[in-house]
Amino acid sequence: MRYWDEHIECMERSTLQEIQFKRLVETVKRVYTSVPYYRKKMQERGIIPEDIKSLDDLKKLPFTTKQDLRDNYPYGLFAVPLSEIVRIHASSGTTGKPTVVGYTKHDIGIWSEVMARTLVAAGADKHSFVQIAYGYGLFTGGLGVHYGAERIGASVIPISSGNTRRQIQLMVDFGTTVLACTPSYALYLAETMEEMEIDKSQLKLKSGVFGAEPWSENMRKEIESKLNIKAYDIYGLSEIIGPGVSFECEYQCGMHINEDHFLPEIINPETGEVLGEGEYGELVFTTITKEGLPLIRYRTRDITALHYDRCKCGRTLVRMEKVIGRTDDMIIIRGVNVFPSQIESVLLEMGEVEPHYQLIVDRINNLDVLEVLVEVSERMFSDEVKKLEQLEKKITKAIEETLGISVKVRLVEPKTIERSEGKAKRVIDKRKI
Numbered sequence: 166m167r168y169w170d171e172h173i174e175c176m177e178r179s180t181l182q183e184i185q186f187k188r189l190v191e192t193v194k195r196v197y198t199s200v201p202y203y204r205k206k207m208q209e210r211g212i213i214p215e216d217i218k219s220l221d222d223l224k225k226l227p228f229t230t231k232q233d234l235r236d237n238y239p240y241g242l243f244a245v246p247l248s249e250i251v252r253i254h255a256s257s258g259t260t261g262k263p264t265v266v267g268y269t270k271h272d273i274g275i276w277s278e279v280m281a282r283t284l285v286a287a288g289a290d291k292h293s294f295v296q297i298a299y300g301y302g303l304f305t306g307g308l309g310v311h312y313g314a315e316r317i318g319a320s321v322i323p324i325s326s327g328n329t330r331r332q333i334q335l336m337v338d339f340g341t342t343v344l345a346c347t348p349s350y351a352l353y354l355a356e357t358m359e360e361m362e363i364d365k366s367q368l369k370l371k372s373g374v375f376g377a378e379p380w381s382e383n384m385r386k387e388i389e390s391k392l393n394i395k396a397y398d399i400y401g402l403s404e405i406i407g408p409g410v411s412f413e414c415e416y417q418c419g420m421h422i423n424e425d426h427f428l429p430e431i432i433n434p435e436t437g438e439v440l441g442e443g444e445y446g447e448l449v450f451t452t453i454t455k456e457g458l459p460l461i462r463y464r465t466r467d468i469t470a471l472h473y474d475r476c477k478c479g480r481t482l483v484r485m486e487k488v489i490g491r492t493d494d495m496i497i498i499r500g501v502n503v504f505p506s507q508i509e510s511v512l513l514e515m516g517e518v519e520p521h522y523q524l525i526v527d528r529i530n531n532l533d534v535l536e537v538l539v540e541v542s543e544r545m546f547s548d549e550v551k552k553l554e555q556l557e558k559k560i561t562k563a564i565e566e567t568l569g570i571s572v573k574v575r576l577v578e579p580k581t582i583e584r585s586e587g588k589a590k591r592v593i594d595k596r597k598i
């Protein structure tokens with residue numbers, strides 16, 4: 166089985182666009198009548214739902230931001246009576262109030278469908294054992310993958326995150342075939358497996374669906390070789406539905422967006438102007454089927470590009486490139502934009518260090534300083550000091566060549582950088598404190 170829903174996933178784009186247009190109009194009407202916030206925003210712009218005459222008219226509509234959700238905390242943007250809401254999730258974020266999202270029964274059905282597509286594209290079927298090591302709870306990762314895996318009839322192992330040694334023991338004992346967790350946790354699992362002296366040949370694992378944080382192609386290679394699996398990138402955000410917004414197929418040339426539910430655009434984050442195919446910018450989504458919390462032109466802050474040509478897998482759904490970072494994840498060092506993923510790529514390409522790193526930014530004597538902490542292997546660390554110094558120099562040079570700014574690289578002992586069971590914290594910016 167290659168597709169979960171071939172009819173939709175491989176639909177002619179012209180037919181898909183007709184469906185999208187119809188759904189967009191319905192959504193705009195719904196938010197105009199049911200959500201005072203949207204009615205007011207549209208009135209301010211002098212727009213009524215009848216002004217949406219083609220998909221292109223999407224750009225007439227106002228953007229929605231995370232701040233708008235916060236300002237309407239907790240339920241202000243919901244478009245149905247609260248009695249229709251069957252599930253609430255929330256994402257904590259680093260500052261302020263959490264972002265609260267609500268689902269109707271119908272929304273949960275959509276979520277299960279898009280996650281079923283995601284898992285099937287990663288090779289799962291009813292014979293699979295899916296170990297869900299994303300957190301269960303207010304975070305959408307655990308329950309989102311859970312419903313999709315149940316929908317395809319797989320055997321679900323709802324272990325949630327944490328308790329790493331037990332995860333591995335059960336992976337062996339239960340014959341897990343598909344692993345679902347953040348990519349950083351997948352690496353942590355692999356590392357713990359080595360400590361437990363469990364060889365990858367003892368696992369039945371075939372594939373993994375990893376997401377919730379940015380990760381590089383080199384990190385993919387690391388995970389694939391350490392766990393002997395095919396690693397798939399999956400993308401999503403709570404505000405839009407959770408995991409299941411887009412997913413990789415076997416060709417891994419971008420993530421197919423479930424466009425019959427979520428309409429994507431790429432904009433210039435500074436001007437709001439809509440950008441063309443292949444251009445990098447901020448990803449924006451309009452949900453066109455959701456009932457509980459429909460969102461119009463929601464700014465994700467994630468940076469990527471879209472590609473519309475048909476994929477080798479046969480799917481016609483647009484593909485988004487791997488997320489290269491977030492507009493708010495980007496660190497500006499002496500005026501130069503730096504994404505943690507760039508540094509990750511350089512480090513992993515060198516092959517001599519562990520895939521664990523952290524970036525520390527500080528301002529010393531009014532000058533921004535970027536320090537890169539990199540773990541080296543046990544073997545390397547017990548080597549001569551001279552060798553370590555050479556490696557430090559080599560890494561510094563490679564990073565400086567990529568970024569075009571000077572950095573300070575510090576090699577640290579194995580296992581000193583904090584491991585994460587969920588989203589990894591890569592950047593510590595001391596300048597804001």
Ligand code: DLL
Pocket residue numbers: 256299304305306375376377378379380398399400401402403404407408409465467487488491
């Ligand atoms: O992280 C939903 C999710 C769970 C996706 C499990 C995939 C797997 P939030 O906590 O709301 O939702 O965080 C959403 O995480 O805007 C991106 O910045 C980032 N993100 C999610 N998936 C990816 C990915 C979940 N594959 C935010 N690559 C998003 C890069 C990702 N970043």
